Structures are given as structure tokens and as C-alpha cells.
Amino acid sequence: xxxxxxxxxxxxxxxxxxxxxxxxxxxxxxxxxxxxxxxxxxxxxxxxxxxxxxxxxxxxxxxxxxxxxxxxxxxxxxxxxxxxxxxxxxxxxxxxxxxxxxxxxxxxxxxxxxxxxxxxxxxxxxxxxxxxxxxxxxxxxxxxxxxxxxxxxxxxxxxxxxxxxxxxxxxxxxxxxxxxxxxxxxxx
Numbered sequence: 022x023x024x025x026x027x028x029x030x031x032x033x034x035x036x037x038x039x040x041x042x043x044x045x046x047x048x049x050x051x052x053x054x055x056x057x058x059x060x061x062x063x064x065x066x067x068x069x070x071x072x073x074x075x076x077x078x079x080x081x082x083x084x085x086x087x088x089x090x091x092x093x094x095x096x097x098x099x100x101x102x103x104x105x106x107x108x109x110x111x112x113x114x115x116x117x118x119x120x121x122x123x124x125x126x127x128x129x130x131x132x133x134x135x136x137x138x139x140x141x142x143x144x145x146x147x148x149x150x151x152x153x154x155x156x157x158x159x160x161x162x163x164x165x166x167x168x169x170x171x172x173x174x175x176x177x178x179x180x181x182x183x184x185x186x187x188x189x190x191x192x193x194x195x196x197x198x199x200x201x202x203x204x205x206x207x208x209x
Contacts, residue, residue: 027052031186033175034067035149036162039091042084044171053087056080063141068120070136079138086114086142090149094173097153098164111153114146167191 030037041062043050053059056075064071089107096103120141121134152158152175161176165186172186185191 028062028065031174032177035090035145035152036173036175037066038087038145039094042087042091059083070133070141073136073138075138083142086146093153094162097159097162098173111146111149114143115150117143119144119147165191
């Protein structure tokens with residue numbers, strides 16, 4: 022898991038993007054307040070997509086898609102049926118051409134061929150279609166068991182038994198809390 026000052030990356034592209042929103046905490050927790058914020062997230066994310074042009078309209082569209090991804094993920098974790106409007110939006114967005122990769126001429130690296138914000142948003146939607154549409158992957162979507170955390174993560178551990186969004190974040194917090202509780206009980 023990578024942590025920037027204002028972004029957290031748990032490893033699954035569409036869920037990492039969904040975490041840039043308020044996640045139900047309120048608008049004060051919105052992380053994409055300007056096109057520059059979205060550009061920064063795209064640069065730090067798995068996409069490594071720096072310097073594309075993003076307008077305020079693009080930012081609004083990205084937030085709408087992000088909200089749909091978050092609501093569908095939340096519904097699936099709660100074992101509810103996602104709202105059809107959100108599914109239609111994700112599908113409609115995912116049908117657009119996504120980012121196209123290519124090798125550099127020395128075959129030593131990969132880069133994006135003519136990246137655009139529309140292609141980046143389509144790629145995010147396409148990742149959510151793959152995640153939500155595959156029963157095996159869908160079973161590995163979990164909400165963090167830390168009661169103070171609302172994060173939804175994809176459990177990519179081999180046994181599939183991860184309980185927290187990240188071991189060095191909520192995992193450490195919960196283990197410390199369990200330790201304190203055990204020692205308080207023993208001392209009383």
C-alpha cells in the first residue's frame with residue numbers, strides 16, 4: 022500500500038479511485054477538489070499518467086463515475102443489489118476506448134499512447150467492470166474491519182483472509198487496540 026499525503030492506494034485501481042471521495046464522511050473529505058488534484062492522483066496511481074489536460078467538466082464527470090463505483094462496491098460488500106442507474110453509468114463509461122499502452126522504441130519501458138482524461142476514466146470504469154463482474158474477484162471485496170474506517174479493499178492475499186484495508190494502517194491500529202484491551206483486562 023502506498024500513501025501520499027492525501028491519497029491512499031490499496032492496490033486495486035477502481036477502488037483506489039473510489040477512495041478519493043468522501044466515502045460517507047462528508048464533503049470535507051473530498052480529495053479531488055480541482056483538476057490539478059485529479060491530475061496528481063492519476064500521476065501517483067498505478068496508471069502513472071502525468072500531465073494530461075483536465076477541465077472542470079472532466080473533473081465533474083470523473084466524480085460522477087467515482088460515486089457510482091463507490092456505491093456499487095458498497096452494495097456488493099453489504100450483499101445488496103446495486104442501483105441499476107450506477108451500473109448503467111459504469112457500463113456506458115466502460116464502453117469508451119480506454120488507455121492504450123505501447124513499448125518505447127528501445128523496448129525498455131511502457132508508456133501511454135496519446136492519453137486523454139476520457140480514456141483514463143474509461144479505464145477506471147473498465148477495471149470496475151472486471152472486478153464487479155467476476156464472481157471470484159467479487160468475493161474478495163471487503164470492508165475494513167476497523168470500526169473507524171470505511172475503506173473497501175480488494176483482498177489480493179493468497180488465503181483471502183485479510184481483515185483490514187492495510188496491515189500498516191488499520192491493521193496496526195487494531196492490533197494495538199487489542200493489545201491494550203488484553204492488558205487492561207489482565208491488570209484489573
